[in-house]
Amino acid sequence: MSLRVCRNVTVLEVSPVGQRKRPDEFYEIRLSLPDWDGWKPGQFVMVRPASWELDMLWARPFSISSADADGLTLFVQKVGRGTARMARLAPGDQVALWGPLGNSFAVEPDTPTLLLAGGIGIAPFRGYVERHPHPENLRLFLAHRLPLECYPYDLLSNRVDCRCLLEACPADLDLIIAALREQIAEYAAKDGLILACGPTPFMRTVQTFAAELGARAQVSLENRMACGVGACLGCVAPDAEGHHVQVCTRGPIFWADKVRL
Amino acid sequence: MDMHVSFGGLSLKNPVMTASGTFGSGLEFAPYGDLRRLGGIVAKGISLAPREGNPMPRIAETPCGMLNAIGIQNPGVEDFVRRTLPSLPWRDVAIVANLYACDAAEFGELAGVLAAEEGIAALEVNVSCPNVREGGIAFGQDPAQIARVTEAVRKRAGGKPVMVKLSPNVTDIAVCARAAADGGAHILSLINTLAGMAVDIRNRRPRVANVVAGLSGPAIKPVALRCVHQAVRAVDIPVVGIGGIASAEDALEFILVGAHAVQVGTANFLRPDFAFGLADEMEALLAGIGASSLDEFRGSLRLPL
Numbered sequence: 001m002s003l004r005v006c007r008n009v010t011v012l013e014v015s016p017v018g019q020r021k022r023p024d025e026f027y028e029i030r031l032s033l034p035d036w037d038g039w040k041p042g043q044f045v046m047v048r049p050a051s052w053e054l055d056m057l058w059a060r061p062f063s064i065s066s067a068d069a070d071g072l073t074l075f076v077q078k079v080g081r082g083t084a085r086m087a088r089l090a091p092g093d094q095v096a097l098w099g100p101l102g103n104s105f106a107v108e109p110d111t112p113t114l115l116l117a118g119g120i121g122i123a124p125f126r127g128y129v130e131r132h133p134h135p136e137n138l139r140l141f142l143a144h145r146l147p148l149e150c151y152p153y154d155l156l157s158n159r160v161d162c163r164c165l166l167e168a169c170p171a172d173l174d175l176i177i178a179a180l181r182e183q184i185a186e187y188a189a190k191d192g193l194i195l196a197c198g199p200t201p202f203m204r205t206v207q208t209f210a211a212e213l214g215a216r217a218q219v220s221l222e223n224r225m226a227c228g229v230g231a232c233l234g235c236v237a238p239d240a241e242g243h244h245v246q247v248c249t250r251g252p253i254f255w256a257d258k259v260r261l
Numbered sequence: 262m263d264m265h266v267s268f269g270g271l272s273l274k275n276p277v278m279t280a281s282g283t284f285g286s287g288l289e290f291a292p293y294g295d296l297r298r299l300g301g302i303v304a305k306g307i308s309l310a311p312r313e314g315n316p317m318p319r320i321a322e323t324p325c326g327m328l329n330a331i332g333i334q335n336p337g338v339e340d341f342v343r344r345t346l347p348s349l350p351w352r353d354v355a356i357v358a359n360l361y362a363c364d365a366a367e368f369g370e371l372a373g374v375l376a377a378e379e380g381i382a383a384l385e386v387n388v389s390c391p392n393v394r395e396g397g398i399a400f401g402q403d404p405a406q407i408a409r410v411t412e413a414v415r416k417r418a419g420g421k422p423v424m425v426k427l428s429p430n431v432t433d434i435a436v437c438a439r440a441a442a443d444g445g446a447h448i449l450s451l452i453n454t455l456a457g458m459a460v461d462i463r464n465r466r467p468r469v470a471n472v473v474a475g476l477s478g479p480a481i482k483p484v485a486l487r488c489v490h491q492a493v494r495a496v497d498i499p500v501v502g503i504g505g506i507a508s509a510e511d512a513l514e515f516i517l518v519g520a521h522a523v524q525v526g527t528a529n530f531l532r533p534d535f536a537f538g539l540a541d542e543m544e545a546l547l548a549g550i551g552a553s554s555l556d557e558f559r560g561s562l563r564l565p566l
Binding site for chain 1: 282283284285289290292293305313314317318319320321322324325326327329331334478479507527529530531532533534
């Protein structure tokens with residue numbers, strides 16, 4: 001089937017993740033999208049529930065966490081009005097969905113590859129690990145604020161080398177930054193590949209260390225966007241020459257030395 | 262029902278156009294529908310030289326609307342003519358170039374470049390952008406400037422229809438409509454965005470870096486309808502209605518008050534295939550409410566005596 005579709009799909013399941021111990025902040029949402037293949041890890045979709053009618057206009061962008069013959073899985077963190085209402089979706093609800101959108105993370109099967117996730121930034125790495133031909137070459141480092149059960153961590157820790165640091169207090173941030181530097185240095189030394197997804201300050205830190213240590217790194221940007229197709233120009237970021245480029249179509253993945261954060 | 266419309270020298274297979282700044286060059290939406298199903302495509306604002314636009318953040322979502330302050334980011338007219346226009350199905354759908362410049366002479370120069378292009382069906386003059394410091398709304402709020410810019414474009418348009426896009430951010434839209442008509446406009450299009458603002462009480466900052474931005478979406482439809490209603494009565498040239506159209510019923514409301522066609526803007530962001538089916542939906546709705554034709558329905562609003 002052709003890629004890039006816009007269609008109405010059905011919500012199959014909305015499951016809070018880690019709710020037993022924490023307030024319900026993370027959700028796994030399964031959408032019906034049979035026979036959807038050909039997407040690449042790092043790409044995203046735009047999702048707009050029918051129930052929003054006209055009170056909220058924009059669809060919301062979500063990394064594709066996983067997709068198979070039965071449907072599409074997204075991880076959603078409640079951070080604003082849109083994601084809070086996404087969490088109230090129920091099986092059977094209809095949403096408009098278009099995608100897969102944007103470019104994707106580099107895959108170098110035989111290269112030692114470090115996946116750096118800040119919180120919900122772990123979402124696209126589930127698909128990356130599932131689709132990688134040699135997951136033994138992968139290591140995931142997760143910097144997280146909530147217990148591990150709030151993230152799709154078990155799905156990854158069963159398959160790749162995983163290391164984690166909890167940010168429970170401001171002092172932990174220094175430990176996380178030090179750990180990031182240490183890991184990036186390790187992968188720079190072995191000419192590895194570094195892929196990062198998370199909040200902008202996390203991306204900026206990765207970018208800084210990658211430049212300092214001479215590492216090959218890609219960062220995934222999450223700018224606010226209205227259309228997802230390159231038309232509204234609301235999501236642009238300055239590239240290395242200062243030109244504004246659309247994150248939705250020229251990204252969301254950028255080589256760290258080719259974009260200004 | 263025949264949905265074809267001809268007005269002001271423009272011939273469209275149906276009255277649905279896409280509004281500048283909300284549909285890219287048009288090519289961005291090609292994966293989601295057949296561009297030839299549209300009556301017209303108004304391309305993203307074009308300037309003589311490339312523009313990087315405003316700093317981020319540039320957009321914010323508001324109830325039933327959105328704010329934008331993109332700042333006419335575009336690759337410049339040469340790039341548009343050389344790279345984009347040949348890829349558009351201009352033989353099958355009217356491609357309208359939206360012109361942005363800083364003074365009347367520059368508008369004229371830009372019009373001259375675009376008028377020479379066979380693929381351009383009409384020129385839309387943007388005298389109403391609220392998001393740029395130079396030109397933009399400064400023209401749109403001064404009737405003398407509207408007339409001057411319109412005249413400059415008309416002189417260089419090579420006989421192509423000149424459509425002037427008006428701002429609602431004025432005291433009297435009728436005065437501006439007459440100024441454009443006096444300057445030689447063949448068609449008016451209205452409205453552009455309303456000047457608006459959104460702020461964040463937590464970080465005490467504006468939500469858009471430009472501070473003031475343009476409000477669009479269903480929230481502005483009543484203002485747009487009012488402006489179209491007043492403009493239709495102020496001038497004898499045809500009017501294209503723009504502002505918050507998010508359904509066939511919305512589009513027909515503009516036709517009812519006298520618009521010859523509509524431009525769909527922010528609704529293109531609700532889903533990228535929105536505009537493609539709108540003409541069919543309008544046709545079905547017209548039949549459903551017992552209208553015999555688009556011409557019969559246009560401007561048939563019954564006003565209180």
